[in-house]
Structure formats: structure tokens, C-alpha cells
Amino acid sequence: MARNKWVQLTILAVIIAAGAFTIGANLSKTPAPKVGETAPNFSLYGLDGAAYELNDFIGHPVVLNFWGSFCEPCVREMPLLQKKYEKYRDQGLVVLGVNLDESTVTINNFIRGMNITFPILLDKNVVRKQYGVYNYPTTFFIDEKGVIRQEIVGEMNEGSLPSHDIEKAIKRLLSG
Amino acid sequence: MLTNTKCECGHQNPVGTVLCEACGLPVQQEVAESDGLLEMRYEGAARRSQKSNPKLLDRIWNFFSSVKVAVYLIIITLLLSILGTLLPQVNVVPSYDPASYYAEEYGKLGELYYSLGLADTFGSWWYKGLVLMIAASLIICSLDRIIPLYKALKKQQPVKHETFLKRQKVLYIGEVADAESWLKEAEEAIRERRYQVTREGTSLLGEKNRFSRWGPYINHVGLIILLAALLTRGLPGWYMEQGFSVNEGQTVSIPGTNYYLKNLKFTEVKEVGPHVSGQELQFAFETDAILYRCVADCNNPFAEPQLEEVLQHKIRPNEPLKYDGYSIYQIDYAFSPQATIMTLNVLRDGQPIGELVLNLTDPAPAYQLGDVSVELTGYYPELTSVDGVPATKSRLPNNPAFILDMTLADGTTEQYFVVPFQQYQTRISGAEDSEPLTFEIGGMEASFYSSYLMVKVERALPYVLAGALIFLFGVVIGLYWQHRRIWVRIDGSRLIVAAHTNKNWYGLRDELAKILDKTGIEIDAKSLDNSGVGKS
Numbered sequence: 001m002a003r004n005k006w007v008q009l010t011i012l013a014v015i016i017a018a019g020a021f022t023i024g025a026n027l028s029k030t031p032a033p034k035v036g037e038t039a040p041n042f043s044l045y046g047l048d049g050a051a052y053e054l055n056d057f058i059g060h061p062v063v064l065n066f067w068g069s070f071c072e073p074c075v076r077e078m079p080l081l082q083k084k085y086e087k088y089r090d091q092g093l094v095v096l097g098v099n100l101d102e103s104t105v106t107i108n109n110f111i112r113g114m115n116i117t118f119p120i121l122l123d124k125n126v127v128r129k130q131y132g133v134y135n136y137p138t139t140f141f142i143d144e145k146g147v148i149r150q151e152i153v154g155e156m157n158e159g160s161l162p163s164h165d166i167e168k169a170i171k172r173l174l175s176g
Numbered sequence: 177m178l179t180n181t182k183c184e185c186g187h188q189n190p191v192g193t194v195l196c197e198a199c200g201l202p203v204q205q206e207v208a209e210s211d212g213l214l215e216m217r218y219e220g221a222a223r224r225s226q227k228s229n230p231k232l233l234d235r236i237w238n239f240f241s242s243v244k245v246a247v248y249l250i251i252i253t254l255l256l257s258i259l260g261t262l263l264p265q266v267n268v269v270p271s272y273d274p275a276s277y278y279a280e281e282y283g284k285l286g287e288l289y290y291s292l293g294l295a296d297t298f299g300s301w302w303y304k305g306l307v308l309m310i311a312a313s314l315i316i317c318s319l320d321r322i323i324p325l326y327k328a329l330k331k332q333q334p335v336k337h338e339t340f341l342k343r344q345k346v347l348y349i350g351e352v353a354d355a356e357s358w359l360k361e362a363e364e365a366i367r368e369r370r371y372q373v374t375r376e377g378t379s380l381l382g383e384k385n386r387f388s389r390w391g392p393y394i395n396h397v398g399l400i401i402l403l404a405a406l407l408t409r410g411l412p413g414w415y416m417e418q419g420f421s422v423n424e425g426q427t428v429s430i431p432g433t434n435y436y437l438k439n440l441k442f443t444e445v446k447e448v449g450p451h452v453s454g455q456e457l458q459f460a461f462e463t464d465a466i467l468y469r470c471v472a473d474c475n476n477p478f479a480e481p482q483l484e485e486v487l488q489h490k491i492r493p494n495e496p497l498k499y500d501g502y503s504i505y506q507i508d509y510a511f512s513p514q515a516t517i518m519t520l521n522v523l524r525d526g527q528p529i530g531e532l533v534l535n536l537t538d539p540a541p542a543y544q545l546g547d548v549s550v551e552l553t554g555y556y557p558e559l560t561s562v563d564g565v566p567a568t569k570s571r572l573p574n575n576p577a578f579i580l581d582m583t584l585a586d587g588t589t590e591q592y593f594v595v596p597f598q599q600y601q602t603r604i605s606g607a608e609d610s611e612p613l614t615f616e617i618g619g620m621e622a623s624f625y626s627s628y629l630m631v632k633v634e635r636a637l638p639y640v641l642a643g644a645l646i647f648l649f650g651v652v653i654g655l656y657w658q659h660r661r662i663w664v665r666i667d668g669s670r671l672i673v674a675a676h677t678n679k680n681w682y683g684l685r686d687e688l689a690k691i692l693d694k695t696g697i698e699i700d701a702k703s704l705d706n707s708g709v710g711k712s
Binding site: 015025 | 308
């Protein structure tokens with residue numbers, strides 16, 4: 001009967017492997033990252049021609065902002081982002097502005113007019129979908145370990161609305 | 177509990193045997209003690225894995241080996257599938273935030289539906305788990321039954337115990353004068369009806385169409401192939417379904433692939449059809465498309481991807497573009513006229529100095545017009561103003577505005593702000609004393625239709641079809657043929673004839689009556705029915 005036992009074991013093993021595979025493949029399908037989860041890695045070209053990869057910034061707190069010049073609240077919060085970038089750059093803060101599929105001419109003109117100096121990344125709706133961003137602006141605050149600590153949807157401010165307070169969010173990120 | 181499974185004929189049967197493997201005498205106590213018809217399922221053989229002392233492996237095996245468990249699994253899956261059809265599933269919900277969509281559209285019920293995970297029933301891990309358990313049950317149930325059944329049918333002996341024969345559903349008991357000559361006649365008559373006959377002493381076994389018994393197992397094999405094929409949808413690259421849109425004249429990257437597609441032209445095909453009113457009826461719509469393969473610079477925003485033409489095809493409903501396992505279907509279209517390329521004639525003192533060809537989706541930053549170099553430093557696709565500053569309302573070129581820096585032949589620079597649709601232009605900087613350049617729309621290219629396409633990959637399809645065909649084959653041989661057996665036993669002058677079939681008992685009785693008729697026993701087919709045995 002030893003032969004039967006091996007046949008049984010093999011069949012059960014194949015079934016369990018198939019189960020683990022399909023269910024595993026199912027569970028690893030993450031539609032959009034949530035707060036507390038690791039920020040999915042991506043690589044994009046910047047407006048400056050350099051290639052940027054999110055994982056290159058592990059060890060730094062990152063503010064990941066999705067914006068477009070056609071989006072008024074995005075435009076309004078830009079100076080604030082620039083201000084915070086200048087203020088906390090020395091403490092290792094990285095600000096990345098992911099542009100929402102605009103022409104380089106449009107972006108360059110906008111950046112020049114606003115005196116933006118943090119890196120602007122060019123996305124053709126790939127990273128936007130990866131991050132499940134459907135309302136603009138949306139900003140992710142990612143800690144040194146690459147974990148999303150906070151997500152702010154809508155225009156950020158300083159001090160007036162606590163849920164959208166960029167200063168508070170950055171402080172939280174820097175304090176670890 | 178240990179039961180004695182040794183039959184009185186001397187044959188040692190495995191645990192779980194109902195009818196002795198050799199002579200057919202009931203060995204299971206309850207069956208032996210009753211006197212009703214015998215249950216002939218699996219020939220009364222023991223299910224393969226039944227053991228007197230099961231271990232963990234045996235317990236798992238036995239769980240899946242139970243038909244009762246299989247039925248429960250199927251019922252549970254059925255009920256969950258029904259629930260999964262009550263509300264639209266997430267993949268067809270027109271919202272990117274399904275949680276709130278269900279709450280808004282269907283209220284409390286929708287909220288509950290979503291939180292229970294029923295909104296994605298057929299893609300969920302538990303549904304796939306259930307399907308897999310059904311597959312396991314199919315495999316194990318079949319193996320545990322087909323092997324003993326095969327063995328039992330293979331080593332059949334013509335000599336059966338009287339009790340076995342008397343408890344069959346079709347029975348004739350009578351007398352014969354000369355056993356030998358009657359048997360000869362009977363053997364001939366049975367053979368004539370295409371039975372295979374084995375004889376041992378004064379016992380006889382006739383059998384035909386045994387393969388019909390394999391029908392259910394063949395259709396199980398088909399089902400297992402079908403289920404396995406469906407599970408491959410989880411393998412990367414085996415299954416994909418993605419919609420995308422492409423405007424006329426536009427070339428887009430096909431999502432999830434290394435291919436690009438250009439929409440040369442979209443046509444609504446209108447024909448006067450065989451309609452009684454003779455009205456113009458729309459019959460089809462088609463996208464004249466070119467498929468490209470990207471060979472380099474596929475994800476580089478600073479370089480145009482290098483494309484290699486693969487083929488050109490007119491995509492119509494049910495006439496997809498097929499290549500490399502991908503099928504691109506026409507699913508919808510929209511009439512949405514949009515400017516794509518604008519040509520501006522640049523004039524100095526009424527004399528043209530050249531034309532600027534501006535791609536309105538992604539314009540190039542620099543141009544050369546004779547001895548004038550032009551730099552496009554600003555582009556607002558849909559001009560608006562926010563706090564007195566020019567801005568864009570959207571990414572669509574509904575009212576494009578340009579900031580143009582011109583470097584003239586003599587080295588002087590001028591900057592212009594041009595809004596062609598409004599015939600507005602202003603010189604922001606430059607020599608005040610010279611006459612400004614003028615910009616006029618020289619030409620426009622537009623796309624009128626947006627074509628909505630769907631790219632599909634379904635690599636498992638041939639396996640699904642193979643599974644379905646095997647399934648049908650099993651059904652056919654199980655349904656249209658019957659496994660019939662006739663046993664004859666003569667003790668002295670007493671004749672017992674019993675018969676068994678897996679279906680169509682009427683046909684079997686009729687056939688047996690005809691056989692007996694040939695041997696000189698005239699009997700009404702109905703009277704061969706032994707169903708009343710044991711019932712008083």
C-alpha cells in the first residue's frame with residue numbers, strides 16, 4: 001500500500017500547490033496602496049532628464065505630490081510645497097512632484113513661473129493609476145522605511161485645516 | 177472496529193466491501209441481513225481509500241473522497257455564485273471608489289454586500305478556493321471509485337452466488353431438461369445480441385458495452401481540465417482584458433503590452449439594410465488601425481518610442497485585430513471632435529516668413545523658420561486666467577495659447593503671446609519701434625472620433641475547449657450506451673438467469689425475454705421484473 005500513499009501525497013501536494021498559487025496570486029493583487037503599507041516602487045524620468053526611482057530615496061522621508069497645471073488647487077499649493085522643501089531639505093526631506101501627463105512645454109513654463117526647484121517627474125498615467133490617484137492634488141507622505149504614513153487628498157494648507165496641514169504632516173514624518 | 181471481510185467462498189475482501197469481489201455474496205452485515213434488491217453501485221467494491229485505521233493523510237483524503245462533501249461544496253459554490261449575480265461586480269462598476277459606489281447606489285444592502293466581499297465574488301480568493309476544492313473532490317472521488325470499479329469489472333467471475341442472482345432487479349427462475357444443450361443455445365442467443373460470453377461449468381456471463389461505465393469518469397477528466405484551465409487565468413500573461421481609447425491620427429501604447437496602435441481613421445459604416453422602411457441603418461463601425469511593436473525608447477518621455485510596423489487591419493465588431501495571442505476588439509466609439517495639429521503662418525509686414533506646425537498634444541519646444549529661430553516657452557491647451565495669470569483649464573486643446581520666443585536674424589529677441597482661436601496676439605517684449613510679427617491659422621488637423629478598443633488575452637481558451645469536448649464525449653458514451661450483463665447459473669435442472677444494466681431496465685428485460693425466447697422459454701418481458709423482492 002506504500003505506493004498508494006505516495007500517489008495520494010503527490011495528488012494532494014499538487015492540489016495544495018495550485019491552491020497556494022492561485023490564492024497567493026489573488027492576495028498579492030493590491031489595487032492601490034493604503035496608509036501603513038509600503039509605497040510601491042516606480043521609476044520615472046524627471047523633467048531634468050534624469051531617471052528617478054522611488055526606492056533610491058529609502059532612508060529619506062518623501063513627500064510625493066500628484067499635480068497638474070490644469071488643476072487649480074494644485075497650482076495654489078505649489079508655493080507651499082516649495083517653501084516646505086526649502087525649509088526641510090537640510091533635514092533630508094525629499095519632495096517629488098509627479099505631473100499628470102502634460103506636455104513638457106507646459107510644465108517647464110509653469111515651473112519657471114513658480115520658481116519650483118524640487119524634482120518634477122513625468123508620468124503618463126501609469127504611476128497615477130498604480131497609486132490609485134483620481135482626485136487632484138493627492139499627496140503621499142512616505143517615511144524613511146518607505147512606508148506611507150499619511151495621504152492627503154485635496155489642497156494642503158498651513159495651520160487652518162488640521163487634516164490638510166502640510167506642516168503637521170511633515171513634522172510627523174520627520175519625528176519618525 | 178474490525179469486521180470480518182472474508183466471504184464464505186473463501187475470498188478475502190478489503191475493508192468496506194459490500195458484495196464479495198469473487199462470488200457477489202453480500203459481506204456487509206446490513207446488506208447480508210436484508211433481503212431486498214442489491215445495490216450494485218461500484219459493483220459493491222470497497223472505495224479505495226477506506227481503511228480500518230485512518231491517519232491524517234487518509235482523513236484528508238477521505239474528506240474529499242466523499243460524494244456528500246462534494247455535493248455540499250457544489251451547493252455552497254452555487255449559492256455564493258447566485259449571491260455574486262445579485263449586484264453588478266466591481267469590474268463593471270463605473271467608479272474608481274467601489275466602496276462608496278455600492279453604499280450610494282444600493283444603500284445599506286450595498287454597503288454590506290461590498291464589505292462581505294461579494295462585490296468581487298468571482299475574483300476572490302475564497303471563491304477560487306472553493307472551485308479548487310471541487311476540483312480536488314472530483315479528482316479524489318473519481319480515483320477512489322474508478323480504480324476499484326475497473327478492477328472489479330476486470331476480474332469478474334461467471335459463477336455467482338445464488339443470493340447475488342436472486343437479489344438482482346431482472347430475474348428468471350425456471351427448469352431446464354438438458355443443461356448442456358440449453359446452455360449452448362443460450363450462449364448463441366446472447367452472442368447474437370453482441371454480448372461477450374464467458375462460460376465456467378454450468379455458469380455463464382454475458383456482457384456488453386462496458387465502456388459506458390467510464391463515461392462519468394471521462395467527463396470528470398474534462399471538468400478537471402476545464403477548471404485547471406480557468407485557474408491559469410491567475411498566471412501572469414495568461415489572461416488580460418483592458419480597455420483603451422485612441423483618437424483618429426493618434427498612436428497609443430496598448431496597456432499591458434509592448435505594442436502601440438495607431439488609429440488611421442474611424443468610419444461609421446452606414447448601409448441601407450433590408451429593413452422594410454428602407455431607412456438608413458447603421459450596420460457597423462470600424463477602426464483602420466496599424467499595430468506597431470516598440471523596439472526602443474518605450475518608456476522614455478524625452479524620446480519618441482521607436483516603432484516597427486507589424487500589420488494593418490480594419491477592426492470591426494467581431495473582426496478583431498489578432499496578433500501574438502492578443503486580440504483587439506472594437507467595443508465602442510464617441511464623436512468628439514478635437515484639434516490635433518495647428519499650423520500657424522508667421523508673417524512680417526504681410527509677407528510670410530514660414531509656418532509653425534504645432535502638435536497640440538505634446539508640442540516640440542523649438543522650431544526654425546528660415547533665419548528666425550522660435551522657442552515655444554509656454555503652452556496653455558485651454559486658456560483661462562487665475563488671479564490675472566494665464567493658466568489652463570484642462571489638458572484638451574479647446575482654446576490653445578502659446579508663448580513664443582523669437583530670435584531674429586540680427587540677434588534681437590521678441591516674445592509673443594498668441595491665442596489663435598480668439599485671433600488675439602500681443603508682443604510681450606521686443607523692440608518697440610519695429611512692426612510686430614503676425615500669426616494666422618494656416619491649417620488645422622482634427623480627430624473626429626474616439627475609438628474605444630479592448631485588448632484581450634485568453635491563452636487558456638484551447639484548454640477550456642478541450643476540457644469541454646472531453647466532458648461531452650464522456651456524457652455521450654455514458655448516456656447513449658448501457659452496460660448490460662446477464663448471468664446464468666444451472667444447478668441440476670434448476671435455471672437462474674439474472675441481469676443488470678446501469679440504465680434502461682425496460683430495454684434489458686425486453687432483450688432478455690427475446691434471448692430466452694430463442695432457447696424455447698416463452699415469457700412476458702414484464703414478468704422478469706424482480707423489483708418486488710424483499711417487499712411483502
